[in-house]
Amino acid sequence: MARPAPATHHELLTAAARRFAVTGYKGTSLQDIAREVGCSKATVLYHFASKDALLCELMAPAITMLEELDARIATHTGAQAQRVAADGFVDLAVRFRREIALLRGEFPDLLQQPAFAHIQEISEHLIAAFSGFSDRPEARVAALVVLAGIAETCGEFLDIPDDQLRTALRAVAYRALEVST
Amino acid sequence: MARPAPATHHELLTAAARRFAVTGYKGTSLQDIAREVGCSKATVLYHFASKDALLCELMAPAITMLEELDARIATHTGAQAQRVAADGFVDLAVRFRREIALLRGEFPDLLQQPAFAHIQEISEHLIAAFSGFSDRPEARVAALVVLAGIAETCGEFLDIPDDQLRTALRAVAYRALEVST
DNA sequence: GGTAGATCTGACCGATCGGTCAGACGCTGA
DNA sequence: TCAGCGTCTGACCGATCGGTCAGATCTACC
Numbered sequence A, B: 001m002a003r004p005a006p007a008t009h010h011e012l013l014t015a016a017a018r019r020f021a022v023t024g025y026k027g028t029s030l031q032d033i034a035r036e037v038g039c040s041k042a043t044v045l046y047h048f049a050s051k052d053a054l055l056c057e058l059m060a061p062a063i064t065m066l067e068e069l070d071a072r073i074a075t076h077t078g079a080q081a082q083r084v085a086a087d088g089f090v091d092l093a094v095r096f097r098r099e100i101a102l103l104r105g106e107f108p109d110l111l112q113q114p115a116f117a118h119i120q121e122i123s124e125h126l127i128a129a130f131s132g133f134s135d136r137p138e139a140r141v142a143a144l145v146v147l148a149g150i151a152e153t154c155g156e157f158l159d160i161p162d163d164q165l166r167t168a169l170r171a172v173a174y175r176a177l178e179v180s181t
Numbered sequence C: 001g002g003t004a005g006a007t008c009t010g011a012c013c014g015a016t017c018g019g020t021c022a023g024a025c026g027c028t029g030a
Numbered sequence D: 001t002c003a004g005c006g007t008c009t010g011a012c013c014g015a016t017c018g019g020t021c022a023g024a025t026c027t028a029c030c
Helices: A005-023 A030-037 A041-047 A051-074 A078-095 A097-105 A119-130 A137-156 A162-177 B005-023 B030-037 B041-047 B051-074 B078-095 B097-105 B119-130 B137-156 B162-177
Strands: none
Touching: A005 A030, A005 A041, A005 A051, A005 A097, A030 A041, A051 A078, A051 A097, A051 A119, A078 A097, A078 A119, A078 A137, A078 A162, A097 A137, A119 A137, A137 A162, A137 B137, A137 B162, A162 B137, A162 B162, B005 B030, B005 B041, B005 B051, B005 B097, B030 B041, B051 B078, B051 B097, B051 B119, B078 B097, B078 B119, B078 B137, B078 B162, B097 B137, B119 B137, B137 B162
């Protein structure tokens, strides 16, 4: 035994991502993850302080990219912000297919986590930008349909190459949000 | 104690629907449901054979409507089928906001349930109709974005009246799917 | 070769899960 | 009045959950 620690650490992360995407966070036990890697449950808890900590480390890159997108949107206004938000979120969703699907699937519960506290807020910014900063209910409904639809779709279409999925998602988002081109 | 049974039965169903929508199926214990109604966990299992049976009874009306929609779509072709599918699914999603949200949220796991076995198949029919029976990946991506987006949105916009939500959803679906009018 | 520290594990813990069961309680008709 | 039935409950069950811990095993350095 006693492989180099970084290798095991990384294996555990990817195995957890795989399992979480299929059976959800609550539906995946530490035993499941350990079994997939071929180590004991105690090893999982040697590498990660807790199941929550494992989730946080797993989501960190996606959350960082989400925060960067949020900051980028804030530097634009009107239709330009709408386009930046749509393009940016499509890029993010395609890049982090599994993580986004997981986040969306168990949204209400996982948001309690302190590390995810401000995701709700960023989602509001995204919806505002998507809707073209309109208060009309129809615009806000359309924004949420696009946001949730993209997130969910990425998690399921694992057989389509990245750039093709990106192009298709951008097209449908532009139509749904009536982005001026 | 000893209230009339139908009242308790109905109370348990609505309480379960509420909890499932918030914390998910796996994330909600029979104890949670019992506490919300103010009875014991044993009472829940007196009214329902198992937690799964409770879920099935809860979803039954929505599934019936989904099957009816599936049958109705089959009697149309082309653009007409697309419109029937979009209108019908919007109606269904608005009527059964909570149930649809739950179904989408824990999709992969709950589909194992025998009672839900053919939902996967009906989903395929819906996506085919949404995409105008096209094989183009872009059309299928758009179809899934709309399907998932509508389902998710209904679960969250509980503060908008039914007909306003229905109108808004239909509009965004038509745009995203390029339904000919 | 021996020691220190990193890596890993089996055994165990309390809590909670879905589910079972014997029996208590209240209503109703004979 | 009392027997019967529908309704409900507390106590309990085995399984599994996330997490702890002492110690086995391996690696690197002196």
